[in-house]
Amino acid sequence: xxxxxxxxxxxxxxxxxxxxxxxxxxxxxxxxxxxxxxxxxxxxxxxxxxxxxxxxxxxxxxxxxxxxxxxxxxxxxxxxxxxxxxxxxxxxxxxxxxxxxxxxxxxxxxxxxxxxxxxxxxxxxxxxxxxxxxxxxxxxxxxxxxxxxxxxxxxxxxxxxxxxxxxxxxxxxxxxxxxxxxxxxxxxxxxxxxxxxxxxxxxxxxxxxxxxxxxxxxxxxxxxxxxxxxxxxxxxxxxxxxxxxxxxxxxxxxxxxxxxxxxxxxxxxxxxxxxxxxxxxxxxxxxxx
Amino acid sequence: xxxxxxxxxxxxxxxxxxxxxxxxxxxxxxxxxxxxxxxxxxxxxxxxxxxxxxxxxxxxxxxxxxxxxxxxxxxxxxxxxxxxxxxxxxxxxxxxxxxxxxxxxxxxxxxxxxxxxxxxxxxxxxxxxxxxxxxxxxxxxxxxxxxxxxxxxxxxxxxxxxxxxxxxxxxxxxxxxxxxxxxxxxxxxxxxxxxxxxxxxxxxxxxxxxxxxxxxxxxxxxxxxxxxxxxxxxxxxxxxxxxxxxxxxxxxxxxxxxxxxxxxxxxxxxxxxxxxxxxxxxxxxxxxxxxxxxxxxx
Numbered sequence: 244x245x246x247x248x249x250x251x252x253x254x255x256x257x258x259x260x261x262x263x264x265x266x267x268x269x270x271x272x273x274x275x276x277x278x279x280x281x282x283x284x285x286x287x288x289x290x291x292x293x294x295x296x297x298x299x300x301x302x303x304x305x306x307x308x309x310x311x312x313x314x315x316x317x318x319x320x321x322x323x324x325x326x327x328x329x330x331x332x333x334x335x336x337x338x339x340x341x342x343x344x345x346x347x348x349x350x351x352x353x354x355x356x357x358x359x360x361x362x363x364x365x366x367x368x369x370x371x372x373x374x375x376x377x378x379x380x381x382x383x384x385x386x387x388x389x390x391x392x393x394x395x396x397x398x399x400x401x402x403x404x405x406x407x408x409x410x411x412x413x414x415x416x417x418x419x420x421x422x423x424x425x426x427x428x429x430x431x432x433x434x435x436x437x438x439x440x441x442x443x444x445x446x447x448x449x450x451x452x453x454x455x456x457x458x459x460x461x462x463x464x465x466x467x468x469x470x471x472x473x474x475x476x477x478x479x480x481x482x483x484x485x486x487x488x489x490x491x492x493x494x495x496x497x498x499x500x501x502x503x504x505x506x507x508x509x510x511x512x513x514x515x516x517x518x519x520x521x522x523x524x525x526x527x528x529x530x531x532x
Numbered sequence: 533x534x535x536x537x538x539x540x541x542x543x544x545x546x547x548x549x550x551x552x553x554x555x556x557x558x559x560x561x562x563x564x565x566x567x568x569x570x571x572x573x574x575x576x577x578x579x580x581x582x583x584x585x586x587x588x589x590x591x592x593x594x595x596x597x598x599x600x601x602x603x604x605x606x607x608x609x610x611x612x613x614x615x616x617x618x619x620x621x622x623x624x625x626x627x628x629x630x631x632x633x634x635x636x637x638x639x640x641x642x643x644x645x646x647x648x649x650x651x652x653x654x655x656x657x658x659x660x661x662x663x664x665x666x667x668x669x670x671x672x673x674x675x676x677x678x679x680x681x682x683x684x685x686x687x688x689x690x691x692x693x694x695x696x697x698x699x700x701x702x703x704x705x706x707x708x709x710x711x712x713x714x715x716x717x718x719x720x721x722x723x724x725x726x727x728x729x730x731x732x733x734x735x736x737x738x739x740x741x742x743x744x745x746x747x748x749x750x751x752x753x754x755x756x757x758x759x760x761x762x763x764x765x766x767x768x769x770x771x772x773x774x775x776x777x778x779x780x781x782x783x784x785x786x787x788x789x790x791x792x793x794x795x796x797x798x799x800x801x802x803x804x805x806x807x808x809x810x811x812x813x814x815x816x817x818x819x820x821x822x823x824x825x826x827x828x829x830x
Contacts, residue, residue, distance in 0.1 A: 316744065346746035356741045360548040372537065373747040417745065 266330030267291040268425055268456045274324030276310050284310035286480040297451045299467045300460040302477035308460035312429045317341050346374050349418030353430035355410045357402040364398045367417045392416040408439035419450055428459045441506045448502045469508050542758035552731030559727045560767025563720035564808050568775040574709045581702035585659035588695050590666055592652040595686040602684035603650055616665045619655040666690050728819040736827040749828050757821040764816035768809040
């Protein structure tokens, strides 16, 4: 079964429960983090992110964006407060269970964090091997995800033979190959030029359209302002702005091309409606060029 | 399936990290070579020292007019009632005379009669107890002279100076060899573990990434342990091959000429080789498995 079909079905399932109370994907309640050095990472942060949202975390360096990310992947533990992911208190996850918890997250970093000794294909396959995925599984999923991210021709290249944008695509592919319900991206475009950044953001948007919740930390607030998505702004470890809907409320149903245009600051192309949700992917694919 | 995956991962990283792998193999080769040469040397030296110590004796000379009954009584006294006695060997007048005559025929030709007494050669249970045994058999009396505990015993001698010299000399040799061996083993362990740690350090980012993708600790560790086994086997095997060549080319031709080399108490080459191979495999596998622990805390 192709990814597109699977994801479309998944999308249908999640949409079929409009009235039901689904636990928030991420819930922070009065979370503080103080580092041993005495620095404050986060101060009484409270917010929640619903399933399927596309959220930006903005703020200057040192404002606490990365702290939130590191708390979410349980690299750090908070000094106070409660973090829930999909209704589950992170304090209940002991260090033995952390690897299994992390398999439900896709994580993308500014510095890509690819395995330098493995080809593109093997880098993505590693995420499946970790979960015990066999050869069959890898053969079924990896080529698909690489096609989705536009890397089909770079299968056997090593990371140092790729451009920054391509490397970041590999890391997105790796993050998404398990189809995690939540994808975290910490400054995914920090090392990339503006046009490549837009490509990466489009890719993340496309992943969001499949129903995956996407949280992007960035310091590029100009880009964020243009995108009309939910923005959580941090300063000195505090949440200073949380524009839920209002002027940032995106329609949430732009095509990827429209999304890209938004990011470039161009007038949006004429909206096109698609008949099948499954076509979203193929459509998304075409505007790769 | 999973074992196959781990083995493939291990071989891949040996392949991809040729330089650190080579360094690890080289350090294993060097240490196994040194140990392989040194272990038999230590064994031969301590064996020789022990043999010399085994020659420490206490001679009990009976009076020349001792009767057979006296001899029997003294033998029982030595075997049953005296502490620190190991072995008792009886040399009769005639035997002693024959022996001496063979050694020095002219002198005994002149002598005509047999002036030698019956003798017991007593080996103490431990070489260090030789002097105590002497005190036991002829205690020092208040006047400072020695008196034998049995009227039939003439004198008790143990060549005191020689005995103390032998005892201290062999003790120094054994201590020196022992501490050298310990130093060498510690040095080998440090060398191997440092090499492994360096090669892991260059890959700590890789381990971090694996953890972030959701790999369990053992999923990351197994390939490293297997890699250690592979490197240990390669290095150990190479060193043993070199040792074998050295033994056949250098040692065996000399063995007939030097008593020390031919000392019977050294291990056989096969068991030495097996020991070294097992040690190098275990040390490198454990080394890479344990050194990894620090980088797994992500």
